[in-house]
Amino acid sequence: MAKSIRSQRGKKMRAIKRVRYAQKQLKQLKETVAKTVNHVTVGSMDIDSARAEVADYIEWKKKQVAEKLQKQEESAMDLDEVPEFSMKTMRNRSGDYPKWMGQKQIRKQKYKKDKSRRSNGRKKGW
Structure with missing residues (x-):
């Protein structure tokens, strides 16, 4: 059976896509490897310093949440009249x-x- 122009064009376009997606995939793989290297270095730290970092992160997160709530309260107070x-x-x-x-x-x-x-x-x- 003869190959149609449509199927030939589709094959050509898929090859182009493969090249493009291969580049994206390579970039993602490199980023993932870089992240895992960071996790490995963090994993090799001693337990006390890891606990201290976690505690700092928790405090920072609590501050963020408190600030967000305060902003919401202020914006709620700005409303003069709630329509009935x-x-x-x-x-x-x-x-x-x-x-x-x-x-x-x-x-x-x-x-x-x-x-x-x-x-x-x-x-x-x-």
Whole structure:
């Protein structure tokens, strides 16, 4: 069976990709080897210095978390007024629907409100 131009081109492109990915793979392997060498040197340290490094890291991490929480509290305090929102009507004080609510949902909500308003006054007596 004859080889089509399409299959020949695909073969050629795969060869090009192989070369490109081989370079990337080689780079990744070198980085991995460099990291393992660092881990081996750290692993050969004595236990006391390793514990000290871990303790320093834990303290540093705690400080980071505390700073992050403090920033969040400050930003929460910056908010002057939290808009009140009614789950029944799905509206805030000014009568606006939330941003995340789509037009279809708004129409449904309006229909529900209108329906309850209509049926409230009249009762069917059989």
